[in-house]
Amino acid sequence: MDKTKFLDLGKQPIANRFLSKDDFEDEFFYHLEVGLDQETMLVTHMNYVDAPMMFNDNYAYRGSMSTTMVNHFSMFSESMRSILKPECKVLEIGSNDGVFIKNWNKENTIAVEPCGNFAKETNELGYKTYSEFWTAELADRILEEHGTMDFIFSANCMCHIPDLDQTFESIAKVLDRDGIFVFEDPSLSQMICLNSYDQIYDEHPHIFSVTALYKILRKHGLHIIKVENTTVHGGSNRIWVQGKHANRDRTVTDNLDAEKILGLHDTSTYNRFAESVAKSKSDLVNLLTRCKANGSKVISYGATSKSTTVFNYCNIDTNMIDYITDTTPEKQGLYSPGTHIPVIPPEEGIDNTVNFAYLGAWNFSEEIKAKERNFYGKFITHVPTVRIL
Ligand code: TYD
Numbered sequence: 001m002d003k004t005k006f007l008d009l010g011k012q013p014i015a016n017r018f019l020s021k022d023d024f025e026d027e028f029f030y031h032l033e034v035g036l037d038q039e040t041m042l043v044t045h046m047n048y049v050d051a052p053m054m055f056n057d058n059y060a061y062r063g064s065m066s067t068t069m070v071n072h073f074s075m076f077s078e079s080m081r082s083i084l085k086p087e088c089k090v091l092e093i094g095s096n097d098g099v100f101i102k103n104w105n106k107e108n109t110i111a112v113e114p115c116g117n118f119a120k121e122t123n124e125l126g127y128k129t130y131s132e133f134w135t136a137e138l139a140d141r142i143l144e145e146h147g148t149m150d151f152i153f154s155a156n157c158m159c160h161i162p163d164l165d166q167t168f169e170s171i172a173k174v175l176d177r178d179g180i181f182v183f184e185d186p187s188l189s190q191m192i193c194l195n196s197y198d199q200i201y202d203e204h205p206h207i208f209s210v211t212a213l214y215k216i217l218r219k220h221g222l223h224i225i226k227v228e229n230t231t232v233h234g235g236s237n238r239i240w241v242q243g244k245h246a247n248r249d250r251t252v253t254d255n256l257d258a259e260k261i262l263g264l265h266d267t268s269t270y271n272r273f274a275e276s277v278a279k280s281k282s283d284l285v286n287l288l289t290r291c292k293a294n295g296s297k298v299i300s301y302g303a304t305s306k307s308t309t310v311f312n313y314c315n316i317d318t319n320m321i322d323y324i325t326d327t328t329p330e331k332q333g334l335y336s337p338g339t340h341i342p343v344i345p346p347e348e349g350i351d352n353t354v355n356f357a358y359l360g361a362w363n364f365s366e367e368i369k370a371k372e373r374n375f376y377g378k379f380i381t382h383v384p385t386v387r388i389l
Contacts, residue, residue, distance in 0.1 A: 003035035005046055006270040007197070007277060009313045011338075014053055015201040015305035016060050018334035018343060027338070028053065032309075034200055036270055042212040043188055043270075048162040049202040051114070051133060055160075059115035060330040061305070063099035063155075068367050070099060072232050073155070077103035080151065080182075088150035091142070091174065093134050094157025098122040110146060112138065134161065139170030148176035156233065159185040159206045168220040172243060181222065181241040188212075189262055190235025192269065194384040196362075197277040197313075198306035199234065209264050210255040213239060223248065227255045234306075234363040234383070281314045283386035288320040291356050291380075299354050300324040301368060301379070302361025303331045303343045310360075310382065312338040324360065325349040352376040356388070365389075 009032040019027065033046040063069055077100065087108060092101050095111035097118050106126040112134050113119040119131035132138050134157075142149075152175055161167045175181050186199045188209040199207055206212075210227055217224060226240035226249045237255070263269035291298050300307060303326035310316065317339040324336055325346040332345050350357070354377045359365055362383045369379070379389040 001037045001042075001044070002039060003037050003044065003046060004267065005033050005035040006267070007034040007200075007274045008032075009034070009197070009200060009277075009309060012201065012309065012312050013338035014049070015203060015308040015337060016054065017058075017337050018060055018303065018331045019337065019340070020334055024335070024340060029338070030202070032200065032202070036267065037212075040212045040215045041209060041265060042164075042216065043207045043209070045200075045205045048205050051160075051162075054203050055114045055133070057116035058330075059117060060328060061096070062118075062328055062330070063096040065328050066361075066364050066367060068232065068364055072230070073100040074103050076100075076238075084151055084180075089146065089148075089176075090151045090153065091146075091149040093152065093154040093171075094160070095119075095122055095127070095129060098125060098127065100153060100155060101127050110142070112142075134167060134170070136166055136170045139174050143174050148179065149174050150176050150179045152179065152181040154181075154183040156185055156236075158183045159208055160203050162205050164206070164216050165219065168217055168222055172220045172222055175222075175243055177243060179243070182238060183241075184230065184232075184236050184238040186233050187229065187235045187237045188264060189259055190229075192262065192264070192273055194234060195273070195276045195280055196234050196306075196383050197273075197280065198304075198309040198382075201305045201309045203305060208237065208239075209259050210237060210239070210252070211259045211264055214252075214256065217241060224252050225249060227251045229255070232363070280382050280386060284310070284382050285314050285316070285320075287380065287386055287388075288316065288358070292320055296355035297322055297353055297377075298356045298358065298380075299349060300341065300360045301350075301357040302326055302359065302364070303328070303336055304360045306363075307358075307360030308337045311336065311341070315339070317341060321358065323349055325357075350375060356380050359389075 011029045012032040035046050090109040092111045095113040111129040114133045116131050119129040122129040185208050188207045191199045222241050228238040230236045300321050303324045321341050323342045331343045358380045362381045
């Protein structure tokens with residue numbers, strides 16, 4: 001790939017590796033730089049972190065921790081069932097804690113999940129789960145053991161895989177001639193519009209545009225037939241793909257046109273984005289510094305991968321944020337990657353002593369605001385601009 005660098009987010013740790021104090025000394029850091037691939041227009045990291053460093057048996061991110069995501073997958077499953085044959089064969093790549101597959105029957109559904117802790121959970125629930133990374137070799141084995149698949153789904157996983165060519169090539173092999181492959185990941189257009197640079201971290205080596213996906217998928221005989229713009233994860237695209245030229249709907253051209261108008265084909269757009277990211281950093285640090293100078297207690301809401309990027313890029317540690325609250329049992333009692341802010345359960349940390357809560361999980365702000373309607377303090381966000389809500 002011939003990449004041109006446009007953004008430097010500095011030294012970053014593994015975004016989802018929450019640590020105990022004993023781990024501080026050996027913590028792994030890498031240099032997070034982002035570039036544009038001139039051939040495909042793919043926005044991608046200049047260098048990739050090795051997958052097992054991120055996805056292993058201690059993986060802490062649980063998809064089912066938000067009602068928004070649980071509902072999102074159950075509604076989508078219901079709508080898919082209405083267009084698929086009842087006995088259709090389903091494969092999910094990157095099944096996490098089963099938040100999607102739990103909506104499907106165990107007999108016809110298989111899953112791939114490299115994080116052993118989650119693969120164990122879904123296997124115990126009765127869904128055959130391969131605890132491996134998606135590779136050409138695994139695709140061949142699945143083909144041999146189960147035959148072709150009618151529906152392949154993958155949420156927030158395709159953008160995790162550095163080698164897209166091998167990934168899509170092997171999906172094309174396993175997908176039935178009349179099958180549908182649907183995947184969803186954060187949208188590059190939305191990241192640029194919202195200045196949400198925190199979508200970028202080790203696990204997201206690529207931030208997808210429809211433009212780049214269109215070019216890359218086509219190399220493997222895969223064609224985008226429909227694009228849905230969804231609000232989840234701060235703005236995602238759900239991409240519908242088939243192995244032959246099936247009825248392409250106008251959402252594909254609409255999205256390609258919109259991306260052109262937004263400037264995703266121009267290097268200058270990415271340079272302007274990098275300038276906005278630098279401004280977001282200084283605005284956030286200034287705001288938090290003023291809060292602290294005023295004697296306010298500031299916490300963070302949601303120990304997200306996104307906040308790992310923000311806190312490390314902006315050097316925000318316990319001098320500015322007292323602690324982070326998070327509902328995930330795997331993260332509680334530990335410290336945030338890189339800047340080592342304690343993570344505690346919301347029941348212990350959200351009370352009337354808190355003046356401000358930075359929204360690490362700004363993508364769930366509606367769900368959070370509804371849940372915290374009696375919260376005494378005010379929320380802070382950096383998306384799309386740094387401000388107190
Ligand atoms: P998410 O935004 O999906 O994180 P990432 O940037 O890692 O993809 O995750 C939301 C995190 O916030 C997750 O750890 C659960 C937590 N959370 C709460 O603590 N309270 C809430 O009300 C919600 C919705 C999420």
